Amino acid sequence: MSHRRFAMDQPGVDNILCRAKLLNVSSAKYGGDWHSVPHTHNYAELFYTVGGSGQFRIDDRLYPVHSNQLVIISPNVIHTEVSYMASPLEYIVLGIEGLELSVSDNTDGRFCILDCPSGGDIVNCLRNIYRETEAHQPGYEVICQAYMEILISRLMRSTSFTAAAKPTPNQVSRQCAAVRHYIDAHYKEPLNLDMLAAQAHVSKYYLAHAFKSEYGISPINYQISLRIKESRYLLRETDMSLSQISRILGFSSASYFSQSFRKAEGMSPLEFRNGGVASGDK
Secondary structure (H helix, E strand, C coil): CCCCCCCCCCCCHHHHHHHCEEEEEEEEECCCCCCCCCECCCCEEEEEEEECEEEEEECCEEEEEECCEEEEECCCCCEEEEEECCECCEEEEEEEECEEEEECCCCCCCEEEEECCCCCHHHHHHHHHHHHHHHCCCCHHHHHHHHHHHHHHHHHCCCCEEEEECCCCCHHHHHHHHHHHHHHHHCCCCCCHHHHHHHHCCCHHHHHHHHHHHHCCCHHHHHHHHHHHHHHHHHHHCCCCHHHHHHHCCCCCHHHHHHHHHHHHCCCHHHHHCCCCCHHHC
16 A cells, blocks of 8 residues: 655745735726726736737836736736737736735836746636636635635746735725726716715715825716826827717716816817827826
């Protein structure tokens, strides 16, 4: 009879992973009606490009991405995705709280881009997380959290990959971050305080005060600021009319769009289109 027994070590990375929490899971495929606005999160994001090609904008620089790459964005880094229309980006993204990830030989600690072939262990973990979330069966949260920890452990097996614990935000910060993330994804839609408060399971009066204290702006004004940022791109890069832009961005009318733009940028949309320098460009 042959018998082998292995004791399980408790490496320090276990303590780090115990503090990490999978916050959200989503997928996206770009179409001609979408232009992402630069934004930040107080948690790390992992993007796996299922297909297509494009660029990631980190602060003011663009970095090319293509299929089967993993893009890791550190917390509080300004970023957005830019898709090539001929080959629309499609990706799965995880939001992970309490963890800061980096490649030790990458001098830029804000982000990293790794080749991640389809069919590998890391990609399988990502796809299993997405399938579990989509199916929404009992216990899916526990299973997704476990897959996330496996995914990070697989990444850690790379000698150049490191993970560090990041202080977990308090409950108020977490609630505000959840609302901000929802606005980032739905800013073109007709939102109101009641809808946003329901996302965080708090009263609208509590949300209005907490969000303003956390970010220095009200939830609705934050939504408007995203619309204005998007409108600047559309005014500069397209020949759409003001009515078309206002409709795409969810403004109730072209006149309300013009009024909001002038208040934010100090000039009318047409003045901006004709070469004016808006406040954000100074």
